Amino acid sequence: FAINMDQLQLDEELGKGNYGTVKKVLHKPTNVAMAMKEIRLELEEAKLNAIIMELDILHRAVAPEIVEFYGAFFIESCVYYCMEYMDAGSLDKLLGAGVPEDVLGRVASSMVKGLKFLKDELQIIHRDVKPTNVLVNRKGQIKLCDFGVSGQLEKSLAKTNIGCQSYMAPERIKGESQNNLGTYTVSSDVWSLGLSMIELAIGQYPYPPETYSNVFAQLTAIVHGDPPGLPEDKYSEDARDWVSKCLIKTPERRATYTELLAHPFLEADSKREVDMIGWVKDALAHREQQHNLVTATLVPPLASLS
Ligand code: ADP
Numbered sequence: 001f002a003i004n005m006d007q008l009q010l011d012e013e014l015g016k017g018n019y020g021t022v023k024k025v026l027h028k029p030t031n032v033a034m035a036m037k038e039i040r041l042e043l044e045e046a047k048l049n050a051i052i053m054e055l056d057i058l059h060r061a062v063a064p065e066i067v068e069f070y071g072a073f074f075i076e077s078c079v080y081y082c083m084e085y086m087d088a089g090s091l092d093k094l095l096g097a098g099v100p101e102d103v104l105g106r107v108a109s110s111m112v113k114g115l116k117f118l119k120d121e122l123q124i125i126h127r128d129v130k131p132t133n134v135l136v137n138r139k140g141q142i143k144l145c146d147f148g149v150s151g152q153l154e155k156s157l158a159k160t161n162i163g164c165q166s167y168m169a170p171e172r173i174k175g176e177s178q179n180n181l182g183t184y185t186v187s188s189d190v191w192s193l194g195l196s197m198i199e200l201a202i203g204q205y206p207y208p209p210e211t212y213s214n215v216f217a218q219l220t221a222i223v224h225g226d227p228p229g230l231p232e233d234k235y236s237e238d239a240r241d242w243v244s245k246c247l248i249k250t251p252e253r254r255a256t257y258t259e260l261l262a263h264p265f266l267e268a269d270s271k272r273e274v275d276m277i278g279w280v281k282d283a284l285a286h287r288e289q290q291h292n293l294v295t296a297t298l299v300p301p302l303a304s305l306s
């Protein structure tokens with residue numbers, strides 16, 4: 001069935017992305033909580049219709065590691081995209097100072113399974129693998145969102161912000177600078193996956209902007225420097241080896257999803273219990289505490305003004 005705006009009760013804002021706002025909504029006919037993303041596009045109706053049709057493939061993207069798609073519609077020049085509400089939000093906001101190895105393993109295996117599913121079943125390359133596009137819920141599930149299914153939509157979202165955090169593989173950075181957009185293969189997603197793992201481990205983006213004087217210097221480091229690795233003191237040899245196989249600079253030599261799943265790091269993950277529910281609960285509590293600390297230090301000076 002098709003979702004429309006009249007069926008939705010709008011609740012709080014969940015976050016702002018590069019292209020629009022995400023709100024929590026209630027789908028009244030089914031009583032299902034959803035997340036609705038608003039994407040503002042100055043396009044004519046025919047193009048908006050084409051985007052809605054292309055997004056339809058998402059109804060087939062049903063897997064435990066993929067955020068469920070409920071439907072999309074447009075009003076005026078905005079596309080509204082409704083998906084499963086993930087009540088712990090995106091991974092980047094739950095990291096703290098970095099995650100323990102068993103959690104890292106569970107996230108890695110979920111991401112690889114999700115990416116492999118998209119590729120094998122739907123011939124989709126994600127194209128935007130990064131911690132903000134990995135969502136978590138209090139049931140301890142880890143799911144991917146925001147993958148590129150609509151050529152028309154990608155074209156319309158002007159790639160204005162390369163941003164100061166590039167998860168792009170070296171061959172893509174080189175390719176883009178030669179204006180060659182045909183270089184994107186599935187192994188570019190594997191690089192972004194490896195980089196995301198390091199961010200999860202150390203609690204920050206591995207090429208920190210304060211180390212590089214500008215974006216050009218940062219991209220140069222990705223293309224010409226040695227790839228980063230997991231910290232030796234915190235992670236096992238298997239974990240470090242797994243990540244290093246994602247971050248091989250030559251795309252043809254990088255690990256495939258099948259190899260990554262068969263690697264001892266993920267084999268160990270498949271054999272152990274990981275308390276993801278407990279980890280999510282603690283991570284949310286920690287975040288709440290940080291938030292309260294910030295508000296507590298901000299409020300007194302503001303109060304003294306009145
Ligand atoms: P970006 O463009 O940076 O990828 P998005 O527009 O996808 O960001 O999302 C903005 C924020 O909204 C995310 O960081 C996340 O916290 C929240 N969000 C997005 N999708 C969902 C969802 N399905 N459930 C809960 N929160 C979400």
